[in-house]
Amino acid sequence: MxxxxxxxxxxxxxxxxxxxxxxxxxxxxxxxxxxxxxxxxxxxxxxxxxxxxxxxxxxxxxxxxxxxxxxxxxxxxxxxxDNKMATVYEVSQSVFDELQRIKAHEGTSLIGAIVAHEPFIKSIEIGNKAILRYLADDPAIKFKVKEQLYRLWRIDDGGDAVYMKFSYGTPDWAMDKDAAFTAPLEEIKKWNNQAWSLEKVD
Structure with missing residues (x-):
């Protein structure tokens, strides 16, 4: 290689x-x-x-x-x-679970399940064409659960929420949660201590 x-x-x-x-x-x-x-x-x-x-x-x-x-x-x-990779879309766990239920279409046809869940399918911001191809078992389209990210926050002496971030590789803080260091739970736990609280990133 x-x-x-x-x-x-x-x-x-x-x-x-x-x-x-x-x-x-x-x-x-x-x-x-x-x-x-x-x-x-x-x-x-x-x-x-x-x-x-x-x-x-x-x-x-x-x-x-x-x-x-x-x-x-x-x-x-x-x-x-090289046809080595399918297009992979990341979605939340709830969206993924609902797509699996539609795909299984128990008690009805696949077309019936799609019609019954049309508002839900249209609400997914990926595009109807990709979703319909996935539901029809197109191997070139895959969905996976988006990895849940976390951040650390605390309330400072002024009563404001602050979030942990890195500045030039050194742990620091910011008042903007969008500037916070986000990572999977395993990585975040390495930086957690009694001063911080843990929360999921939406």
């Missing part, structure tokens, strides 16, 4: 590349799977490296920028050309 280095610019792109590699059985150098958002958010890693089936990361700057890499858009186009 040849080495592949992919340049990403957003956390969503970071996760998409990892989804492709995890689906093909690749793992981090540690042997684990997981998005490890902290590498992207705190450590400013913008390059994912797959070599001999193992995933590592490269920092941006600090003379660690790889000399040979492909852009995210080229990587994803290559995956589609």
């Amino acid at each position: 040849t080495e592949t280095v992919v340049h990403v610019t957003t956390l969503e792109q970071w996760k998409s590349v990892l989804d492709v590699w995890f689906e093909h059985g690749h793992r981090w150098l540690s042997g684990k799977t997981g998005y490890y958002e902290i590498y992207f958010t705190q450590d400013n890693s913008r390059y994912l490296d797959l070599d001999r089936g193992l995933i590592t990361r490269c920092y941006s700057g600090l003379n660690q920028t790889p000399t040979h890499f492909i852009e995210y858009s080229d990587f994803m186009a290559q995956q589609k050309e």
